[in-house]
Amino acid sequence: MNRILLTGATGLVGSHLLRLLIDDSRIDEIIAPTRRALPEMRKVVNPVEADLTDLLGPLETSLDTVFCCLGTTRKQAGSKEAFVQVDYTLVVDSGLSGLRLGAKQMLVVSAHGANCHSPFFYNRVKGEMENALRHQGWPRLTLVRPSLLLGERQAKRGGENLLAPLFGLLPGNWRSVHAHDVAQCLYHQAFLPGGERVKVIESADIPRHSA
Known part of the structure; x- marks a missing residue:
């Protein structure tokens, strides 16, 4: 049985x-906890x-893989603290829950330019x-770092809509990338045999890691 935990299921990716x-x-099963209900x-x-x-916290079902697609902006979150809650705390908690339930790999949407x-x-x-x-010690951890994401969001981000044409002209890792390609990359990487313990996929490399 292949059982998945997916956080961020209502988002673009x-x-x-x-x-x-x-x-x-x-x-066989996808556990997708969300703040608003998904269609059945x-x-x-x-x-x-x-x-x-x-x-x-209360999840008890054993898992094989964790996907985390959580992400927001400071403006959308409303404050620095709320942004950190989504883009740091909930992502880390997703990982801890996955490890507790036996998952062997985690695949995460990060961002171009991620640097502590x-x-x-x-x-x-x-x-x-x-x-x-x-530092959680995953057997396999995949970090995907897209640039500006393209696609139809339920909640519009005005700044991103204005920047999208510009980012489409930029070179390398700055070039915008479609959310579907990021999802395809995560999906494809999850089923590859073996691989590095920690794999980082930069934005420009997402298409070639998607198939």
Whole structure:
């Protein structure tokens, strides 16, 4: 039995990944805790609670893999503290819950520029999150660092909509990437045999790691 924990299932990348996992015959069950209810879907167990931490603690089902697609912006979160809660605390808690339940690998959406020593708050928090996951001692940890994400969000981010055309013209890791490609990358990497204990996939490399 292949049982998955997916946090961030209602987000831009997470919603694409959820559909890929549902359609995969190797997956028997997807536990997707969310703050707002998902439509009823086969294979999906959807605990709902305003605070995601309250849903992770009581989980008792054994797991094989954890996917974490949580992410927000400081503006969307409303404060630095709320941003840290989503992009650091809940991601780390997802990892701890997965390890407690026997998962052997974790795959995470981070961000281009993640660096715990960055002078930029967003990048610094992402880097601190990555370091915390590294110290959890996963047998396999995959960190995917996309640049600006393209795709239709339920909650619009005005700044990203304005920047998207510009980021599409930038070179290398700065070039924008479609959320579906990020989801496909996570999905593909999860089923590769062996591999490094910690694998970092930069934004420009996402397409070639997606198939």
